[in-house]
Each structure stands twice: as C-alpha cells, then as structure tokens.
Amino acid sequence: MEIKVEIINRELIKPSSPTPHHLRCFDLCLLDQLQPKVFIPLVLFYSNNSTVNPSDLPHFKAADISHRLKTSLSETLSRFYPLAGRVKDNVSIECNDAGIDYLEARVNCSQSDILERPEQKMLYHFLPKEIVCPQPSTERLVLVQVTFFDCGGMAIGVCVSHMLADAATTCMFIDSWARAALATRASDIAVLLPEFSAASRIPPRIEFNIRSPSRRLGNGTTVTRRYVFHASNIAALKAKAASTKVPQPTRIEAVSSLIWKCAIIASRSNHRSLMPSMLTQMMNIREKLVPPFPKNAFGNLVCTFGAQTTESEIQLHNLVIELRKRKEAICEDYATKLYGDEAFSIVSEKFKQLGNLLASKDIHNIFFSSWCRNPLYDADFGWGKPTWVTVATMVLNNPIVLMDTRDGSGIEAWITLSEEDMALFEHDKELLEFASFNPSVLN
Template identity: 45%
Template sequence: MKIEITARETIKPSSPTPQSLREFKLSLIDQLTPPVYVSTLLFYSSINGGTNNQFERSEKLKKSFSDTLTLFYPLAGKTVDNITIDCSDYGALYVEARVDCALSEFLQQANWDQLGEFIPTKVESTEETVGFVSVVQVSFFDCGGIAIAISISHKLADAATAAFAMRCWAVTTFGSTDAAEAVVPLYNSAEIFPPRRFSAAGVPPLVDFKKEKLPIKRLVFEASKVAALKALAVSESVEQPTRAESVTALIWKCALNVARSNSGVSRPSILTRAVNIRRKIEPPLPDNSVGNLVWFYTAEKDESETELKGLVREIRDKLKVFDKNYLKMLQQEDTFKAMTEYLKVAATQMMRNDIEFYICTSWCNIPLYDIDFGWGRPVWVTMASGNMKNVIKMMDTNKGDGSIEAWVVLSEQDMYLFERDPELLAYASFNPSVLDT
C-alpha cells in the first residue's frame, strides 16, 4: 500500500471570529496537559463503488470544515502561551492523500505502521505542525472509500471534545437539520478551572515518550468474552462491573505477570486511569463542553497475586474515593496545588524501577460510530497512540454490541510474552480483520 500526499492547504473559518472572542482562555487542566495531539481516525466504505465524485466530496468536506471552524473557532487559532489561544483565524491545516489500494484490502489486516500514514501528525509531534491547533487528513482509496483523521492539540481537546468536533463537522457536511444534532460548543471550562501563571518546569507532564520504537498491538474482546469477564469480576463490593473495568483489569493483570516473568522480581504496580469529569462535578456539565475535562486517579496492586475480581474492586474503590473526596477538593480547595501534586507524585512513580506503572484511557461509550458525513456509518474508528510504554487505550468496536477494541503498548520483551499469555488469549484476539469484527 502506498499513500501519496496530493494537497496541503490552510482552511479558515467561513465567517470571521468576532474581536470579542479573539483571546480564548485555556482552563487550568488545559494548561497542565502536555503539548501533544489527540487524534481520531474514521474509515468509510465506498459510495456506489466508484471514485467519480472524489473532487465533489473533497470540495464539500473543505467547505463544511470551514463552516465548522466558525463554531469551533479556537481550532483555527494559534497557541501563543500556556494561557491563551489567539483566535485570529489563522486556520487549520488540511491535507489530502490518495491510497493505491481498496479499503477492504487494508482493513483485512490493519497494520499499525501503515495506520500512522493516515494520521496527519504524530501524537508527540512538535515540528511539522507547529502553529496549528488542529490538522485534518482526508485519504481517498482507489475503491472510493475514505479515511478521515482529525488531530487536535491536547491543550484544547480531550477525546470527548475531539469526537464532538468531528460529529459537528459531519452534521454540517451532511446538511442535517435535526435539532437534536444542531448542538453548539460550550466554552466554559476556564470558568470552572481558571488558568494561572506558573512555571511549566515545576510541573512534570504525565508522559514519557521513548526514543526506541515500541510494539503496539491491537486486541479485540468480543461481546460474549466481555460478558464472561464481567461475570468473573463480580464481587460483594462490585456487583455490576463495567465493561471497561473488567477488560482493564485483565490487561493489567496479564501485563504485570509478564513483566514479573521477564524481570524475575515481584514489584508493586500502579494503574492510572483517565476520568471524564463532565457529569461528575457540581453542577454537571453537558457533553458539548469543550476542553480537557478529564482528570486521573490511581489504583494500586501489591506484590501478591490478585484475582481479576480483586483488581476490579481496587479500580472501583479508588474511583469512589476520587468521586467522593478528590473531585470535591479540586472544586473547593487549592485546585492548582492538588493537581500539580498529583502530577509530581505520578511522574516520580512512573520513573521508578521498583514500580510497574501503567496508564489507561477508555473511549468506550463515546459515540463515534454514529458520525455520518452523508455516506453512512464508519466501518472502523480508531485512535493514535504515542511511543510511550505501558499504555492501554480502549474503545467500542463497530458492532455496537458491547465488544471492546484495545491498543496496548509494552516493551519488546514484555509484549513477546503478553501476546502469548493463555489467560489473555482466552478472552481476546490479536488484530483480527476489521471486516470480521
């Protein structure tokens, strides 16, 4: 498969941003978020099996993206410091590419290295897209299929915001007049978590990108296997484990077991999980609230062996503590102190050799498969992953039946054993064809 970039241009909002909105304030969480990209990639099958309308579709996508930028004007801005985005309509980078194969051929056995060619910028990119808050790539397959990727600076967007922006773009392209879909972005996160001036050097980010290339593997947990995991995870304190809790616990357990096998040492482990706090804070925020409205909590596992239900119980218990105590503290006390202290402790733990540290993000229940640009639901939606060790990312599959797709990044040594772990293989399949899932 060969992907050739055929065009690059800057797309600006179709209507000028009012002078009163030119200075967009980041929230404190935005400020503390590392300068990386959140990338979402959607694949759509061919329309009428042909490519005759490629130019027409291209022009329609560019126009609708320009219209969308009028609502999402910070996406066309420029980050000038760690407090504001200058929304003077600099524009977003728009890239087009041609793929010399059929979409079905690629999806038959999706390859991570090739997948990255559909995404306009690496997660940790700081060079090619300097100055652009958002970057889009539209790739046209020979068969008429399309891949659409959007990368947004994590300084402005979490997964929910990226999905919302993509959905609004799709609705604008499709021309839907459904009032339920015509939702406008709400920019209020800086009011809830006001920004402040501080030295970035004193706040270590919770990222550690590696120079050596790490293996990234895709796993699929079918709905029946997820249901079996949930049943196995039931305990007196967790009567109804969630899908994400159950799958996270299994991956954590198996990853930790192979790490111990390779090192010959039993180490305590920490799992950091990202939490969408929109519905958890008081008063709750709607889903169209733009920004980084996520924070983290940690679950811990000592050196002893623990069954799946024990790990799920630990994950749930620490979430309860986060909801009851920590989240209130973030809103009522010194938010900056609480957040920076958490990041300092987590960064220190991540660097220690006597702790197995894992980071987990779940996009499950974020509606991505209903994003329709006018040619139906996507056949596959996936995400980008940076070159960072011990990361677990999960999302729903295209079936919509409760199945889960996970991307796992481990060291070369750990991954060798991980993808051969009998307990893991009893519930998960490694990189099955997207056309079969």
C-alpha cells in the first residue's frame, strides 16, 4: 500500500505570554556548540483508545484534539522560551517569540497498517519534510506534525533542534507539553519547569575551534532493521554477559555489547580482516558532575565516549567490561573538571582523541544512542498513553538507536548497517537467540 499524507493546515505557534526582556538573549553552553545541526525526530502514536471517557474527549474529534494540542503547546513554549526563538550567532539564541511550525495532516491508512510491521522509512511520513535532509534549511528550532488516521488514531511527530536539546531535554519538553494539555481539565497536574544554568557553569566560546568528532555518512547503501529484546531475554543476556569484573551488567550494556559483537563479526567477515572496532556512545552527564546538574537542566548535557576492542576472538563479557571501563573513565575525567575555562581544555582534548579514531579508515565504527529510561510512554495529552514511541534514525554512519518498549522492561533497537554487513548480521544465531526481528507493536 502506498502511504499518502495530505497537509491540511500549517500554523505558527507562539508562546502564550511574551518572554521578559531580561531573558531575550539565551546563551548556549559549550556542549551545545558541539552538536550537529540536525533535528531530533520523535514520533508518538496514539490509538483511538476506548478506555478514555468519551465525555472527556467527545468522539475524538480532530478539531477538539488539535485545539487542545495547540493551546497547551503555546503555554509550554512560554516555559521553554528559547525553543520559540531563532539562532542569533554561534553562542546565543534570540528569544523573540517568533514561534514554531505546527502542521496538521491526514493519512490514507489505518494506524495498524504502520504498527503491524513497522519500517523506518514509514516514519518520515509523520514528520515535517523540512527536517529530513542532513542540513535542514528551516530556521525554526522546533517543528510539530500531528497526523490523523482513518481509524481515529493519530501520530504526533516532534522535531527539536540538536543545537538546543539532547534526548533528556526533548523528553522533558514533550512531558511538559502533555502535562499542560492534561491541566486544561485537571488543576492538580504539576507542569515541569526547565532549569537554565548550563551556560553559567560551562560557558560557550566566541572563538569556537573545537571540531566535533566526525561520524561519517555511510558510503554506499545502508539498511535499517528493527529488533526487540524482551525482558526475559534481556535477563538471560545479562547473565551471559556477566563476569567477575562486571557481575551485574545493565540492560543497555548487555544489549549494546551483543549488537556490537554481531556487527564486528559481520564487518570482519566482509572485509576478511581483524579490523579493530570502536563503539561510540552519548551519555547524559547531568548527575555525573560534581556538583550535579538537576534532572530538569535544559540543553545538551551529554558527553561522547568510545570503547574499543582489538580482540581476534570476540567475547561478550569482555565487550561489557570495556564499555563499563570507558564510561567510568569519562565520568571521572568530566566529574569535577567540566567547569569554566577548564571545560574547554578537557573537551578539546577528548574530542581531538576521539575524532582521530573516528576519522581512521582502519577502524570499524559503530554509533549508539540510547533513549531508554526517558518517560516518553507517560506522555498522556488527555486521551491515554501512547501505543508506540519511536525515533527516526539520523543519517550518521552505522547508527544504533535504543528505545524502551511500552512496558518499560524491554528494549527496541533500530540498527543501521551497510547492506553487506546487514546481510550477515541479521542471520547471526546469537543475536536471534535474544532478539525478535520486527514484531508487531500491537501484540
């Protein structure tokens, strides 16, 4: 079936109250300056949920839903005021309340057509076209597309500029928006407020000369597959990955290490060489620093670390040990030093080291981004929690995106590899022992 999406309305949503004059210039922090100029693209799918009281949302009328979404979005932008502004220069945002794009669309299929057998390329139908290219031309910092299905379900596509937001900030924005929508009929709903202190502790540099580690675009054809690791399989995988050095691997460590191992084996088989491999991952450092940032700190409070292996015989538990060691090392390095002028020195050095490794053609690189433990499945705008939340992968070299499953105990992985590597990867017996290939979201 050919999916056709019709845009039926486009509006500019502005903050419900003007940003005070003294807040009109928002400083980026040093870590914001390192981020690529791409959008973080999330899609939340909502079914026509019969458990919601029809008197609360009569017949799920599109006009009623859209009115609630736009009103609460406007209120949320007044709290997250930098997102409604425009980039001023390489160190600041002009918080001029210019607004964000809000699109409404209809699609010629049922939601079950998408959720029964999800494909990555389908997700782009539910996102504004402006963000699909590697270097988006739009000056907006947030774009939203609400798409209505024939069955009464809907999809909310949210795209936030990576210049201002990491995964935690994006999830906080969506959570605050959902709470604002619920608050229109329940006065006891607490709405989250962002905290804007990042630039005061990790100031930007006007003369910015740090080169962010380059994650090369894939050469040739890439293939994306979806795998789901259910809770019982993760428990078995953690037991298999355990060792005396890491007796209790985390869910993310166990799943990441298995995917990494299978990707290494596939790459080495195709290249017919024992090429070293490096896993690069982003990590939220809000609570890792001394003193810690609050959980609601706004911005890109993340660091990148790389774990390497040169083993000729790849052992799962050794990959877990290497991951844990590199995470702890980066936390130790950043914990007390990411402050003021010293932040620039340490970030420059770390990124230089990582950049040299990523630029090498003699190292197999794979990039992980984990969205797990972010409360996206709690985003209830007034008609129930989402049936499925997912992220459209960005056009980086070999990206692996990890998301929680709806029950919070499993992990969903979007895995992108070269066509040649994927042909071997998807038949790996150890992978298929613990992961299910693209199961229905509806089961």
